[in-house]
Amino acid sequence: MTVSTAIARLNAADPDFARHLDHLLSWESVSDDAVNQRVLDIIKAVRERGDAALVEFTQRFDGVDAKSIDDLILNRERLELALTRITPAQREALEKAANRVRIYHERQKQDSWQYTEADGTVLGQKVTPLDRAGLYVPGGKASYPSSVLMNAIPAKVAGVAEVVMVVPTPRGEVNELVLAAACIAGVDRVFTVGGAQAVAALAYGTESVPQVDKIVGPGNIYVATAKRHVFGQVGIDMIAGPSEILVVCDGQTDPDWIAMDLFSQAEHDEDAQAILVSPDAAFLDRVAASIDKLMPTMERAEIIEKSINGRGALIQVRDMQQAMDVANRIAPEHLELSVADPQAWLPHIRHAGAIFMGRHTSEALGDYCAGPNHVLPTSGTARFSSPLGVYDFQKRSSIIFCSEQGASELGHTASVLARGESLTAHARSAEYRILTQDKGN
Template sequence: MAEPKILATDTPDFEAAFERLLAFESAQDEAVDRAAATILEDVRARGDAALLDATRRFDGWNPASAADLVVDLDQARAALGRIGTAERDALEQAAARIRSYHERQRQPSWQFEEEDGTVLGQRVTPLDRVGLYVPGGKAAYPSSVLMNAVTAKVAGVHELAMVTPTPRGELNDYVLAAAAIAGVDSIYRVGGAQAVGAFAYGTATIAAVDKVVGPGNAYVAAAKRRVFGRVGIDMVAGPSEILVIADASADPRSVAMDLLSQAEHDELAQAILLTADDALLKKVANELRERARELPRAAIVAESVSGRGALIRVRDLDEACELANRIAPEHLELAVADPEALLPKIRHAGAIFLGHHTSEALGDYCAGPNHVLPTSRTARFSSPLGVYDFQKRSSLIGVSAKGATRLGRIAVTLARAEGLEAHARSAELRIAKDKP
């Protein structure tokens, strides 16, 4: 049964209980890591042959040759005709909104000239090639394809390759349709650490990329950690989390369903409510219990709510904001009468949902902002997936003759203070001899 812990900040044991609630560490499994390393090494050494072997072994179907791993883009476009009209419309509208929001994240290159003619600047350019990992089977989410692929395309990524495992050979039509809508450039039916290996090292069939993004299971996560440095990776996500701050104006049914929508993701997902209103807290607790049992994923929900969920009675909204900053949640709902008033007190959160009409689910699918968000308290130092993750910057420095003399003197002094004589001489060679 879905039975959340009920805590109150004014009880003496609160601090210890709160610490336990947050004390989640995603243990890295040594066996998983070694298995991922072995597969990566095999892909590096044997390329396509290793992909075929791993696919036969783990995915339950038998590709005849590497050509079988390639999904024709026509096949993806055909999926658009196979799915329902309502679903196709929904995907297209979601994609349009995601595109429109992320276009505002584009950053221009800039440069400026100083008085002596020295030019300084920052050039922003897209990544050449990006690899998108999309889980297969039951966790195949077209929304996740849109969030990653549309964002990469808005950034201007030249070539976006997608991999997805096809357990027993089955391809998910929603995933294919989302790839077609987002403009993915190539698709391969391969998954696991072997797909990450193909992206990192390249094979005859799958070209190496510059960055690998997208969620995956423990083997995929371990492989991404291992290839990091050779290629870029996005964050390695932990379990999903929601924190709801609610006051008496909140609808307990909505609050409870929002908590449950997080809990249905997986057993480790975390849903927490902070409220100063005891009556609301009790109503939400009741709703949680009642609604949880009606859900198709009732078993997952019950484990998540009972194991990691909590309803916490706080003294006031200020205290709620303080706790929210300690939690630094992936999703933060401000289900209060005046959400704007709380906003300045919130320092860390992946996405902030304002007011009673804004369910997290809208953000998950179609509001526009990205649903790939920092988990496990990393919102203290990291950001939602964005256009900036698919671009990189280069500094531009063009020093004029005068500038070389002026700046050269500073550089010579500092280089000698650091004991770097060649640095000093290289600056000195550009200092005009005839000037004082």
């Protein structure tokens, strides 16, 4: 296979650097009118015809010869069977990864709390898990058992009573690793449906698919569009764009390591983005040479080449401080600090989905087994978003209990503010609770 790389070279000292960087980062994951209308039609059909629509769409889109919804349901025994069909090494790897993910996310659990004021008023917060979560998992060859662990385990740690997984099986192709991961992660129910129809079923429920409170998990443009449309009826995790990696390197890491780290995201798809930032121009040259050398050895060379040439870049900066500024401007999904003292630079990072510290910490470790979640904000949304976590599967309710004296004292304040907003009923409701001896105060 012949490949040719022509990765973009940018220099932060150039007067038009900001414009070139903005162009490089621009990404619009917007559905066209045809996709949007098709998704709306599918959602409408599922809402109106339930299981029958799911069976019909699965036959049409996935080529599955399903006679009824029963043919699209996998019970717990089938998930346990998958554990016996994978290799011992695969099972051990899944179980080790699951254990590490579980231990990490246990630390994220939030507990209810209360405090009592001097007059006996009690204020607090009640933390409650969602009743039911829906997990969308891509099927067929492009399937990711690691995503099952990353989505299902935080839900279970949060205390979600039921996790429902939907996974398409195109042309009847079942991925045993995905089912084994579902078994290990504690998934409760599995339906072999996919696409916008699966999202609609989770959001609105059918005769067989239970309605969930939140839908998480990656999918194609039809899945993403459907998630947009059902948001509000249910919660969603995020609308994810292509995968990204930004490596900040001081020039002292093996250039082959850095090239392969860039490849690790570029191989996801042609729109993935891989960027290297360094103050060492000669090091950028060495990494470019490593890219050319290693590219022909990659199984997914064509995809990597299109990603690297289309959206990748090698960026020269003045110094490490400017490298931090560029990193914060990009707000990447994955940020590798491949430097001598990453801890020293950590306080300078404000925006990143996950931060990989030091030369030996490849992003790939985070994808599979380090412990933190690999569901991360993309397309600059790390400026205001966080990785998927236990907190995404918990709700918080405010607790207010006023003592007689507390209600009387707060009533004066509420009355003034409510009358200032011309909401008389609010004011009088509060005033009714003011004690007689306090009314003149």
